Ligand SMILES: NC(=O)c1ccc[n+]([C@@H]2O[C@H](COP(=O)([O-])OP(=O)(O)OC[C@H]3O[C@@H](n4cnc5c(N)ncnc54)[C@H](O)[C@@H]3O)[C@@H](O)[C@H]2O)c1
């Protein structure tokens with residue numbers, strides 16, 4: 001970016017931030033998420049660092065909050081109320097500690113202690129005490145001048161009107177955070193709804209809205225609380241460290257946060273941060289990070305301030321898990337079994353450090369429940385590696401409601417939903433009824449076919465499958481094995497993304513997989529209810545592919561021997577056997593499998609040994625296995641006639657626990673299940 005472009009971007013960012021500030025601080029009604037806001041600020045700081053001449057005196061990076069409105073009287077802060085700099089990563093924390101030491105000319109070996117405590121997501125307030133009596137309360141405002149909300153603050157139980165104990169300075173200004181607990185927030189919103197008023201978006205906005213009421217009686221009825229954590233003007237010092245100061249505040253009758261601790265290294269600070277992050281959901285009030293402060297007050301004094309934040313403190317922000325964004329479109333994806341899954345296409349937004357541009361809407365019922373339509377503002381959530389979800393509509397657009405298609409969006413075949421045999425209710429999932437004649441189902445079936453757990457063909461992924469399918473070169477699994485023979489006409493080495501070597505590599509990878517066990521072939525077909533376990537059970541039952549193939553036509557008769565004997569297998573149900581039969585009822589499916597089998601050398605599957613020491617036993621594997629992969633362990637156990645389960649229950653006979661085993665191990669121990677190490681397991685099975 002050149003200086004000119006940077007100038008424009010800086011101006012734009014400043015404008016965006018200022019307007020967000022006004023909505024957030026003055027109206028208590030933000031229009032963008034905190035994560036979005038933080039991203040704008042971060043970008044502005046980066047640009048101003050790169051182009052220092054673009055820093056204007058009125059830049060949002062040089063100031064705090066917004067100027068007070070005329071709604072309340074004004075209070076001048078004799079000690080400015082500042083904001084905090086942010087750290088977003090562990091590295092930032094290490095840098096911060098190093099920066100503090102450098103500033104103080106302290107060697108690496110010497111210790112500078114820091115406190116760590118939760119960053120309460122409320123709004124800050126200053127309480128002035130004269131001779132132990134509460135005389136004035138103010139908001140932060142723009143840091144220099146705040147609003148006089150004495151009467152409102154006086155209504156809080158956690159704001160002492162008279163300090164307890166003794167030894168307080170004659171003039172003492174205590175600062176801290178006003179907030180609302182989760183329980184109180186829910187109650188408050190329920191009564192907002194009952195009286196026909198708008199709900200508050202989150203506890204912070206509810207607290208800010210409640211505190212900045214013209215009528216203190218309204219504030220008095222709101223469940224506001226106050227945590228004390230710092231101070232402003234004082235007539236004389238009252239402590240030597242942050243830790244000591246907070247302890248004295250507690251003595252004088254203030255709530256202080258019980259999670260605060262002192263640390264001597266960035267590693268300990270970060271460990272504490274993780275501890276608080278994990279405790280977050282159970283605290284009962286919102287926090288949005290951890291604040292670290294230099295413990296020694298004389299060092300704090302030496303470190304002083306930069307424009308809007310102290311040099312001796314930093315806020316280590318939590319990754320935001322939720323964010324608000326806009327639904328640009330709703331697409332319907334067709335899966336391998338024809339299921340229609342609606343996906344919201346979003347205006348991209350960073351959630352927990354990851355850009356999210358799609359979120360699942362699960363099914364038609366969920367769309368109806370949420371009432372979501374194209375153009376709506378929605379709140380989304382991302383947790384771990386799962387697909388982001390839409391939680392709720394924040395602001396509805398005036399567009400038409402979303403109509404769930406009655407035809408497959410890919411092949412236009414009619415859509416239907418199954419009826420649950422037990423409940424007689426319509427399944428929430430709608431499916432395309434066109435089977436493998438639907439291009440979407442065909443491609444997804446092929447993708448499943450080549451995937452790791454099935455044919456495991458290196459170099460063939462979704463993208464390649466799509467290309468081959470579109471060119472008409474792979475329409476069914478058997479075509480994959482014919483590619484090499486047809487390459488004179490295909491000339492794969494001339495395709496974009498392929499060279500001579502990668503083409504040969506792909507053909508080799510395909511040929512390597514011609515020899516394959518019976519159960520994998522069955523699993524590769526992607527038949528509903530015939531997953532890995534059932535494929536294995538069926539394969540073990542027949543032993544050889546040819547025996548199975550001879551029995552296939554008889555499966556159309558539900559009282560035939562093969563049908564009944566499959567039903568008799570422990571673990572197989574009507575759904576699986578019925579689905580297997582109806583798959584082969586289709587002429588084209590039958591032909592597809594026949595073509596495939598011609599290309600393969602199918603290995604027999606041995607029936608489980610009933611004389612093995614673990615035959616008929618139920619085994620659970622947990623932890624990190626070091627002697628074999630999870631798949632291998634499972635296959636081995638099954639071939640010895642053991643049942644492998646994913647969870648510990650009363651039926652479990654053995655738990656094989658590798659290093660790092662957690663909840664399953666605890667549960668097994670509690671249930672008196674025999675726990676074996678990997679070596680013990682190997683000895684047992686011989
Ligand atoms: N969504 C929006 O439109 C929008 C607009 C403006 C600001 N914001 C949000 O507000 C924040 C910026 O506001 P800010 O300038 O108040 O900075 P800040 O909230 O990130 O940090 C400073 C504040 O933290 C508070 N705090 C809480 N616990 C504390 C503790 N234990 N010790 C010290 N301080 C503690 C204090 O009130 C202090 O003023 C950002 O997180 C931003 O996401 C959002």
Ligand SMILES: [Zn+2]
Pocket residue numbers: 334408409410411412413432433434438439440441
């Ligand atoms: Zn279709």
